[in-house]
Amino acid sequence: MESISLNYFGKRITYQKLFEHIKEIADAFTMAGIKCGDIVTILSLITPETIYCIYALNYIGAVANMGYLSLSEDEIVQMVEKTNSKAIIVLDVVEEKVMHVQKRLTSELTIILPAESSMPWLMKAIVKMKKKKLHNDGKQVLTYPSFIKKYAEQKQAAEVQWKEEQPAVLVYTSGTTGEPKGVVLTNDNINAVAFQYRYSGMRFKVGETILTFMPPFLAIGFCLNVHMPLTIGLEEVISPNPDAVVLTKLYKKCRPNHFVAAPTNILQIIDAMQGKSMSHCITLAGGGESMTPQQEEMINTYLAEHGSDAKYITGYGMTEFAATVTTGLNNVYRENTLGIPLCKTIVKIVDTETGKELPYGEVGELCFHTPSQMKEYYQNPKETAEMIRQHEDGMKWIHTGDLGWVDQDGFVHFKGRMKRIYMTQGEDGTLYKVFPARTEMVLMELENVKKCAVTVRMEGKLVKEQIAYLVLEKKSEKENILETVKEYCRKMLPSHSVPGKYIILDEIPLTQSGKTDYRALEKMKKD
Numbered sequence: 392m393e394s395i396s397l398n399y400f401g402k403r404i405t406y407q408k409l410f411e412h413i414k415e416i417a418d419a420f421t422m423a424g425i426k427c428g429d430i431v432t433i434l435s436l437i438t439p440e441t442i443y444c445i446y447a448l449n450y451i452g453a454v455a456n457m458g459y460l461s462l463s464e465d466e467i468v469q470m471v472e473k474t475n476s477k478a479i480i481v482l483d484v485v486e487e488k489v490m491h492v493q494k495r496l497t498s499e500l501t502i503i504l505p506a507e508s509s510m511p512w513l514m515k516a517i518v519k520m521k522k523k524k525l526h527n528d529g530k531q532v533l534t535y536p537s538f539i540k541k542y543a544e545q546k547q548a549a550e551v552q553w554k555e556e557q558p559a560v561l562v563y564t565s566g567t568t569g570e571p572k573g574v575v576l577t578n579d580n581i582n583a584v585a586f587q588y589r590y591s592g593m594r595f596k597v598g599e600t601i602l603t604f605m606p607p608f609l610a611i612g613f614c615l616n617v618h619m620p621l622t623i624g625l626e627e628v629i630s631p632n633p634d635a636v637v638l639t640k641l642y643k644k645c646r647p648n649h650f651v652a653a654p655t656n657i658l659q660i661i662d663a664m665q666g667k668s669m670s671h672c673i674t675l676a677g678g679g680e681s682m683t684p685q686q687e688e689m690i691n692t693y694l695a696e697h698g699s700d701a702k703y704i705t706g707y708g709m710t711e712f713a714a715t716v717t718t719g720l721n722n723v724y725r726e727n728t729l730g731i732p733l734c735k736t737i738v739k740i741v742d743t744e745t746g747k748e749l750p751y752g753e754v755g756e757l758c759f760h761t762p763s764q765m766k767e768y769y770q771n772p773k774e775t776a777e778m779i780r781q782h783e784d785g786m787k788w789i790h791t792g793d794l795g796w797v798d799q800d801g802f803v804h805f806k807g808r809m810k811r812i813y814m815t816q817g818e819d820g821t822l823y824k825v826f827p828a829r830t831e832m833v834l835m836e837l838e839n840v841k842k843c844a845v846t847v848r849m850e851g852k853l854v855k856e857q858i859a860y861l862v863l864e865k866k867s868e869k870e871n872i873l874e875t876v877k878e879y880c881r882k883m884l885p886s887h888s889v890p891g892k893y894i895i896l897d898e899i900p901l902t903q904s905g906k907t908d909y910r911a912l913e914k915m916k917k918d
Contacts, residue, residue: 395626397439399509417447419542427452427551430474434458435482436606436631439509440535444480449559452551456561457608460485464492471496501532562610564710573769574710583762584614584714585622587733592720594673597624602647604630615714639663649674653905654682661690670698678706683835684727706730713763717803728802736761754806757795758788813847815854817887825854825888833883839864839872842899844907856891
């Protein structure tokens with residue numbers, strides 16, 4: 392209990408203190424009238440107080456409704472109203488947004504989390520001096536310390552006993568290709584992730600460090616980067632700021648044993664670590680987007696030459712699975728794959744038209760049955776039935792909407808999104824399928840293309856043209872590179888799949904989970 396659970400800007404919090412803080416805020420929630428089955432909305436990044444609140448709500452059987460910080464004022468009101476939230480807990484960086492809609496909220500209580508609460512005292516004092524106060528403590532709005540002071544000592548919270556299928560956390564899909572949906576995760580779903588990572592062959596030991604920066608409103612942020620490490624006894628070095636520069640500096644400073652991030656973050660860190668030892672590195676994992684085989688090989692070569700036997704491992708997951716369902720391992724590894732299924736996870740490839748199970752080596756829709764799969768979409772039975780389907784084997788399978796195949800050794804391969812399959816009319820008048828993900832893969836084969844994304848322009852129900860957005864390695868040679876890109880696409884793609892437009896960007900917009908934000912690109916195209 393005296394080992395370190397959280398490390399926040401150098402302030403170390405033991406497991407003993409972690410449990411004391413959780414019990415303290417659970418007492419306060421109980422006294423404030425929050426009870427088993429109630430929903431509380433949380434808008435926050437990863438801070439110690441955020442973690443205390445999630446676990447405290449779980450302790451008393453309430454549900455943490457985790458909202459994106461990027462929500463508009465109207466979306467915040469809608470989220471609170473739809474879930475009938477009894478309270479809203481807000482990190483002070485979005486306090487102003489919430490204060491604007493305070494009178495429109497149906498929740499009875501707003502709790503403000505000061506980002507500096509658990510910082511070392513000097514840093515805390517400096518941050519506090521620079522901040523402007525936007526509210527006064529009152530009946531409806533309290534800071535976290537004021538809430539504790541007002542309620543914590545007056546009533547002892549009762550721990551709710553485990554109940555099958557009991558909701559614990561409500562998180563939301565990223566909405567990269569449609570409207571975000573609320574995903575109901577139970578205690579069992581979240582615990583399954585922790586057990587799977589403990590028993591699937593990952594190398595974790597009590598006292599090792601993991602650098603944690605993913606926000607808790609992402610399923611992978613809480614389930615894989617907070618809950619799983621704490622159940623194993625790791626020390627979580629917390630960075631609420633996901634900025635790439637900040638993250639890279641912190642990685643160099645704390646040299647964590649384990650790190651999970653988007654491929655972009657991994658590449659920046661490897662670049663920043665050039666010449667430095669990687670002997671501390673046990674796990675270096677990425678997901679959300681793919682790397683080129685050349686980039687993957689470069690990372691693995693650097694690790695091997697600088698004191699680490701780790702491999703760059705990648706996995707596959709969705710919000711609906713609480714985290715990942717497949718992953719590579721340092722000793723079970725194949726480049727440019729999604730790894731193997733975690734224990735108690737079954738993968739099936741089915742024909743997209745007949746639903747028939749396909750053999751090894753054939754491409755179809757990726758389907759999974761796993762203990763971490765969601766209970767349902769919140770108040771959305773139609774979408775739930777579309778996503779979770781009972782097969783002839785009697786088991787419930789999640790249909791991912793992704794194309795892939797499994798090789799003879801059990802490694803899972805990704806081929807693209809089913810939902811990004813379109814029809815177009817070729818020059819010969821024939822209707823053909825268009826796969827933007829396939830076009831992206833071809834573009835990423837070019838050494839001068841650093842990053843890319845492909846959208847489509849529709850005319851009725853058919854694709855008029857594909858639009859390729861490119862981030863180049865050498866911007867000064869833009870014209871020459873574009874000619875090379877166009878020629879390569881004409882050579883490697885069928886004529887109906889060659890992009891009609893190529894747009895150069897400084898950066899491809901990303902969602903908060905590190906995936907390509909196709910909705911932002913669509914808006915950019917309209918503008």
